[in-house]
Amino acid sequence: MKIKAVIFDIGQTLVYYPFPLNWSALYRPAFQSIAEKRKLNITENEYAYIAEVLTKYNTRINPREAEVSSDTIFTEILKGTSIPTEYLDIIRNDFYSFFRNDARIYSDAEETLKELKSKNILIGTLSDVAYGMDNSYALEDIKPLLKYIDVPFTSNDSGFRKPNGKGLEILADKMNVLTSEMIFVGDEKKDVECAENAGAAAVLINRDKEEKYFGQNYVIGELREVVDIIR
DSSP states (O other): OOOOEEEEOOBTTTEEOOSOSOOGGGHHHHHHHHHHHHTOOOOHHHHHHHHHHHHHTOTTTSOOSBOOOHHHHHHHHHHTSSSOGGGHHHHHHHHHHHTTTTOEEOTTHHHHHHHHHHTTOEEEEOBOOSTTOOHHHHTGGGGGGGGGOSBOOBHHHHSBOTTOTHHHHHHHHHHTOOGGGEEEEESSHHHHHHHHHHTOEEEEEOTTOOOOOSSOSEEESSTTHHHHHHO
16 A cells, blocks of 8 residues: 555654653652742642642643643643732743753654655644643644644644554544555654554654564655655
8 A cells, every 4th residue: 555644743753852751750849949939839739739630630740631732731720829820821931841851852853854755745743632632732843844744743733642543543534534545753652552453553763772562564764764665
């Protein structure tokens, strides 16, 4: 079957984030930074409550397939603290920004997407957002690449998180292709399983060269190798 579309995960696939996948240890530093910046007095009990809420929505600890909005998460956080409700947007922005400060696009990402476009391959993204992170943040990190991407998509758009294959199925419909005509490039087991669940080919990007087998169809060490798969 000819490949007509390539879908990319974002974090650790197109964009490098220096933080661990599980943010638990950074809840307090993030909110201490917010408190200092916004001159808020957050008590020990409130820090404990904030950590409890964030842990509830931490998919590395409590996996879920249904996506939850940032409004839901941060409204719940503010309800248990003395932080004024009108600060919701500010707190949300500061929290996400704390984890995005040192994000950078991988050096071979743009040339890979550009070459795929030159071959008339449709390009999309499918990324699970952290703690309901709105697309305005998630897609900002790939802003220089958006000119190559036909359908930038996250779990906010599909309402489902990987390994549920619904996001790829929706993308296939939007691109007017079959899922069997798509490949999905990601760095985690759930990316491989998502592709499998949707009937797409799974490409695992493995930059650290450690042995990993999740049932993927292809393994690559650099993004530019996707072009070779298309050929």
